[in-house]
Amino acid sequence: MAIQVGIPQAAMISLTDMVDNCAEIKPGMEALILAHKDGLYGGINLVDEEAVAWTASVVRSRGANCSILWIDDPQKTHQWRYPPVVKGAVSGSDVLLNFSSELTNEEISEFRMHMREANTWNIRIFAVTAPLLMSEWAQTPYELVSKIRQVSSKPLMKDNSKFVMTDPNGTYLEGYLIKPVKREGIPGVQYGKPRKETGRYAPWPEWLHTQVRCKDVNGIFRFNCMLGWWANHMGIPPEWETPITIEVKDGRMVKFSGGPEAAALKRFLHELEGKVGEGIWLFDTFHFGIHPNAKVTEYQCPHTLHRRLINHSHSSNLHWHIGSAPANEKYPYWPHITGDIRNTTLKVEDTLVYDNGYLCCLDDPEVLAVAAKYPDRPGLPGRPE
Secondary structure, three states: OOOOOOHHHHHHHHHHHHHHHHHOOOOOEEEEEEEEEEHHHOOOOOOOHHHHHHHHHHHOOOOOEEEEEEEOOOHHHOOOOOOOOHHHHOOOOOOOEEEOOOOOOOOOOOHHHHHHHHHEEEEEEOOOHHHHHHHHHHHHHHHHHHHHHHHHHHHHOOOEEEEEEEEEOOOOEEEEEOOOOOOOOOOOOOOOOOHOOOOEEEEEEEEEEOOOEEEEEEEEEEEOOHHHHHHHHHOOOOOEEEEEEEEEOOOOEEEEEOOHHHHHHHHHHHHHHHHHOHHEEEEEEEEEHHHOOOOOOOOOOOHHHHHHHHHOOEEEEEEEOOOOOOOOOOOOOOOOOEEEOOOEEEEOEEEEEOOOOHHHHOHHHHHHHHHHOOOOOOOOOOOOO
16 A cells, blocks of 8 residues: 655645635635546646546635546547536535636636526646646745736826837737727626735636737737647647747738748638637737746646646746637637737836836736745745846
8 A cells, every 4th residue: 555645845835825715715615626637648638647536635624525526538629618516516615626628717608607596616727737836936925926917007007108019029019909898799897906805716826917818000010829729629839849820900900921830820710710710810808817926847848738738827927819709609618818928028108117028017016915924935036137
């Protein structure tokens, strides 16, 4: 019989923070952990049994009831499912600790809507393995990254503000910011609001500022990586050698160039046009990572798609949505294709938001005050030399 080894201190710091400050587990709550079996054996839904067991142990230590549901439900392109067995289990739970990479709040409308109807919190877990739970990324205080998320909204809230965005890769875009308006079929939350005030969804570790809406965007956008969820269904890797270049005119994508990835992306967008309409060619939304330590080594996470998911949330990573079409009744999935750049300089009117990939709000006194509360935890990296 194998001897049960205790939870390492580094992982305990991470899990305690998640359970107490993100999921806010209380005595008597019904918690459900969801994970895919394929993720144990090289599938897309990376996970390991130690991470699940450690999470359940810390949840139960708070006096909550914790059930674990392992599923085997391969997803098909354009036919993604919200498995009925999961739906039934969610209905009887106060909080879902969601280790799935495929069952996402953003893309799958039925899942997102049911979480609201069931009044169940969806905590999307990104630190899904023992090595990731022990990383500086996971140990960074949730309160700190949440504060960065709120404070980063300050320069983005003024309607009709002109922005200019550049990157050494050749990107040059300009346009105007507009007030965020709830769009049916596209998830989103209000700027600068805590997660508690905006819905029943919280990723952990915290990862992105909410979507920034724009109008009259013109210029060139060049990128060589994207989130793996849609890349996987396009049949391309999440990172590639030859950049994709998109020419943008009056808020629409009018020309694509690059290598085979550019051709694959354009084909896929034409396919989506038949499902969601002309909106798939709109170029009007960007947002960015807000986690200053969202970087892990290949040793900590050999899984390429999941490592790209983590890097996507780094505070240097800004991405545009490649298309801006909502889900609809016939196609209940939000096309959430991203183009990511890492060395952005972004100016909104006279305010510098990004300086060569550095998110300037990391120097804000509110952010610095929260970081000072955690002198023994991973914090702010400081401006690069």
